[in-house]
Amino acid sequence: xxxxxxxxxxxxxxxxxxxxxxxxxxxxxxxxxxxxxxxxxxxxxxxxxxxxxxxxxxxxxxxxxxxxxxxxxxxxxxxxxxxxxxxxxxxxxxxxxxxxxxxxxxxxxxxxxxxxxxxxxxxxxxxxxxxxxxxxxxxxxxxxxxxxxxxxxxxxxxxxxxxxxxxxxxxxxxxxxxxxxxxxxxxxxxxxxxxxxxxxxxxxxxxxxxxxxxxxxxxxxxxxxxxxxxxxxxxxxxxxxxxxxxxxxxxxxxxxxxxxxxxxxxxxxxxxxxxxxxxxxxxxxxxxxxxxxxxxxxxxxxxxxxxxxxxxxxxxxxxxxxxxxxxxxxxxxxxxxxxxxxxxxxxxxxxxxxxxxxxxxxxxxxxxxxxxxxxxxxxxxxxxxxxxxxxxxxxxxxxxxxxxxxxxxxxxxxxxxxxxxxxxxxxxxxxxxxxxxxxxxxxxxxxxxxxxxxxxxxxxxxxxxxxxxxxxxxxxxxxxxxxxxx
Amino acid sequence: xxxxxxxxxxxxxxxxxxxxxxxxxxxxxxxxxxxxxxxxxxxxxxxxxxxxxxxxxxxxxxxxxxxxxxxxxxxxxxxxxxxxxxxxxxxxxxxxxxxxxxxxxxxxxxxxxxxxxxxxxxxxxxxxxxxxxxxxxxxxxxxxxxxxxxxxxxxxxxxxxxxx
Numbered sequence: 001x002x003x004x005x006x007x008x009x010x011x012x013x014x015x016x017x018x019x020x021x022x023x024x025x026x027x028x029x030x031x032x033x034x035x036x037x038x039x040x041x042x043x044x045x046x047x048x049x050x051x052x053x054x055x056x057x058x059x060x061x062x063x064x065x066x067x068x069x070x071x072x073x074x075x076x077x078x079x080x081x082x083x084x085x086x087x088x089x090x091x092x093x094x095x096x097x098x099x100x101x102x103x104x105x106x107x108x109x110x111x112x113x114x115x116x117x118x119x120x121x122x123x124x125x126x127x128x129x130x131x132x133x134x135x136x137x138x139x140x141x142x143x144x145x146x147x148x149x150x151x152x153x154x155x156x157x158x159x160x161x162x163x164x165x166x167x168x169x170x171x172x173x174x175x176x177x178x179x180x181x182x183x184x185x186x187x188x189x190x191x192x193x194x195x196x197x198x199x200x201x202x203x204x205x206x207x208x209x210x211x212x213x214x215x216x217x218x219x220x221x222x223x224x225x226x227x228x229x230x231x232x233x234x235x236x237x238x239x240x241x242x243x244x245x246x247x248x249x250x251x252x253x254x255x256x257x258x259x260x261x262x263x264x265x266x267x268x269x270x271x272x273x274x275x276x277x278x279x280x281x282x283x284x285x286x287x288x289x290x291x292x293x294x295x296x297x298x299x300x301x302x303x304x305x306x307x308x309x310x311x312x313x314x315x316x317x318x319x320x321x322x323x324x325x326x327x328x329x330x331x332x333x334x335x336x337x338x339x340x341x342x343x344x345x346x347x348x349x350x351x352x353x354x355x356x357x358x359x360x361x362x363x364x365x366x367x368x369x370x371x372x373x374x375x376x377x378x379x380x381x382x383x384x385x386x387x388x389x390x391x392x393x394x395x396x397x398x399x400x401x402x403x404x405x406x407x408x409x410x411x412x413x414x415x416x417x418x419x420x421x422x423x424x425x426x427x428x429x430x431x432x433x434x435x436x437x438x439x440x441x442x443x444x445x446x447x448x449x450x451x452x453x454x455x456x457x458x459x460x461x462x463x464x465x466x467x468x469x470x471x472x473x474x475x476x477x478x479x480x481x482x483x484x485x486x
Numbered sequence: 487x488x489x490x491x492x493x494x495x496x497x498x499x500x501x502x503x504x505x506x507x508x509x510x511x512x513x514x515x516x517x518x519x520x521x522x523x524x525x526x527x528x529x530x531x532x533x534x535x536x537x538x539x540x541x542x543x544x545x546x547x548x549x550x551x552x553x554x555x556x557x558x559x560x561x562x563x564x565x566x567x568x569x570x571x572x573x574x575x576x577x578x579x580x581x582x583x584x585x586x587x588x589x590x591x592x593x594x595x596x597x598x599x600x601x602x603x604x605x606x607x608x609x610x611x612x613x614x615x616x617x618x619x620x621x622x623x624x625x626x627x628x629x630x631x632x633x634x635x636x637x638x639x640x641x642x643x644x645x646x647x648x649x650x
Binding site for chain 1: 496497498499527528529530532533534536537585586588589590592593594595615616617
């Protein structure tokens with residue numbers, strides 16, 4: 001059985017995140033390109049299948065945010081069947097989604113964001129990870145992190161029957177309701193998660209806000225962009241992750257547009273560049289103006305910070321307090337400092353926990369009227385939810401037999417493709433200067449720029465070694481000058 | 487000895503399905519093994535794998551693999567410690583497998599010893615296109631590598647370390 005193995009993992013050909021930096025003769029940065037792989041053919045793959053199957057298929061697009069695709073798809077399918085949905089089904093789906101958010105935000109904050117702040121942005125990569133965090137803050141906190149994730153996962157399992165590949169949402173509702181005994185099982189878990197959200201916020205205050213250099217990095221570092229913001233809001237312009245209107249607000253706080261999901265095609269278009277497979281969404285009515293900042297720019301962010309930037313308030317009281325503290329500390333609302341995305345996730349997590357508490361107290365939540373059988377096929381549906389990493393759109397059409405005739409998806413990370421390009425270049429230009437030798441610390445500072453967006457390429461990383469390698473290539477006079485790989 | 491046989495991959499992402507397919511095939515042929523649980527399809531990584539592995543003494547992972555010079559259908563075997571160095575890579579969303587495992591052990595989770603995490607990786611050709619079918623190269627060589635891997639899995643499963 002013993003074999004000689006030459007391990008040369010590349011995950012897949014051209015399948016790693018790649019940053020290419022081109023230097024001027026004097027060593028300053030001329031240009032910078034961030035490229036990632038894109039899975040191809042999904043829209044074609046689903047044509048010809050029964051439309052009600054799509055929510056069960058789309059969970060296979062991504063192992064990180066399967067519930068986001070499931071929810072967006074379910075809403076699009078609801079639309080194809082005339083949008084008759086049992087009211088409690090919307091509540092149950094939303095409840096599930098809040099637990100999903102907590103699960104994801106914990107992972108990002110503790111595994112990805114915290115290492116930069118707890119261990120330091122220029123710490124050795126071998127210790128700048130969740131193990132490094134735990135070694136600094138203590139094993140007990142490590143246990144709490146794992147436990148909180150498990151609780152959020154358990155709530156999803158109780159509600160939806162399973163966690164990763166949901167088969168729960170159906171046209172008009174969900175396949176199972178919430179029993180009273182299940183609700184009683186969930187209640188103490190929700191209480192623990194609410195405490196954990198408050199704890200995480202306090203940890204952020206202690207570790208990040210307690211360090212002047214970090215606050216300075218967030219507010220005054222190169223991690224800022226003057227572009228617009230997008231996110232779903234409810235009728236009070238508070239963030240709503242599962243349902244609502246899409247609101248776009250400029251970086252000075254002025255509303256550009258607020259539209260129904262079904263109108264997305266009038267407001268968002270996608271630009272293509274020859275050097276990458278991934279498209280660049282932009283505000284259609286403004287037209288593509290290139291990778292430019294400014295009040296007239298057609299580029300927008302759709303991220304946790306963007307969601308809070310488009311919101312006038314939070315939906316729950318403790319989250320509102322956290323929201324006010326954040327924007328006061330950062331110098332006002334909205335905020336252009338992209339590193340504040342990490343803080344925004346924690347504010348969102350407080351709202352997620354409070355919303356779970358609200359649903360636990362809702363007498364309708366255990367109703368057995370969790371599905372309406374659709375009576376008509378109307379043929380078109382658009383479902384938009386806020387995936388953790390950006391506004392996610394599913395648009396389907398079907399024929400009179402309910403067979404899918406077209407599908408169009410704009411996924412969360414794609415929305416942020418242009419801002420990621422721009423901020424990556426901006427940071428590279430700020431850190432790589434004539435006479436300043438690029439090193440691993442600089443590589444991490446560049447990574448921090450796009451990590452703030454929590455970009456999700458996990459769908460491209462199923463193959464062993466199970467990670468998305470990152471490669472930074474620096475070119476001088478057209479020749480490869482330095483290469484860093486992770 | 488409580489053992490988990492895990493098929494990793496995406497069943498609609500062309501060759502990425504190979505681990506899932508092997509797990510499904512093996513599952514039908516291993517019903518007589520006591521203490522064996524089979525999860526035919528799993529596509530999570532990082533910290534999420536801790537939940538999947540928790541409570542097992544031994545885990546056998548069937549997955550796809552891609553190298554620069556391998557041919558579709560080549561297969562590799564290694565245990566978690568041997569894999570540790572290879573996965574010291576930046577993960578975009580979560581942490582890598584080796585780090586997650588170390589974290590799980592450090593906080594006292596009931597996880598298998600890293601030496602008892604056995605990984606079989608099959609070299610694939612295409613995993614960026616949605617398809618329910620694998621590439622012809624991987625399909626044609628399926629009988630060869632699935633038989634070989636099945637033999638090795640059976641050897642592993644018949645190996646009950648002393649004291650367990």
